[in-house]
Amino acid sequence: MHGFKAPSKEEAAHDFLWRIHRQTPANGEVVIFNRSHYEDVLVVRVHNLVPKDVWSKRYDLINDFESSL
Numbered sequence: 001m002h003g004f005k006a007p008s009k010e011e012a013a014h015d016f017l018w019r020i021h022r023q024t025p026a027n028g029e030v031v032i033f034n035r036s037h038y039e040d041v042l043v044v045r046v047h048n049l050v051p052k053d054v055w056s057k058r059y060d061l062i063n064d065f066e067s068s069l
Contacts, residue, residue, distance in 0.1 A: 003034040016040045016058065017065055024069065037062055 002023045011019045017037055025031040041058045044050045 001032040001034065004036055004039075015061075017061060020065070037065075 004019065007019065020033070020037045023031060023033070037058075041055050041062065045052075045055045
């Protein structure tokens with residue numbers, strides 16, 4: 001299990017999926033993410049924290065990331 005809190009300075013210096021990639025399980029492993037990259041779409045959208053053009057592109061990035069797994 002890996003929990004994600006507010007991004008550290010190092011994490012914030014990279015794209016929003018960088019810290020997720022670092023915790024991706026190896027073949028045959030399972031990892032449970034708590035407060036993961038999905039919140040980077042949901043929370044910012046619901047609370048209007050970033051413009052639509054930012055959070056809407058994240059859907060495609062998340063789909064691409066999941067396809068690569």
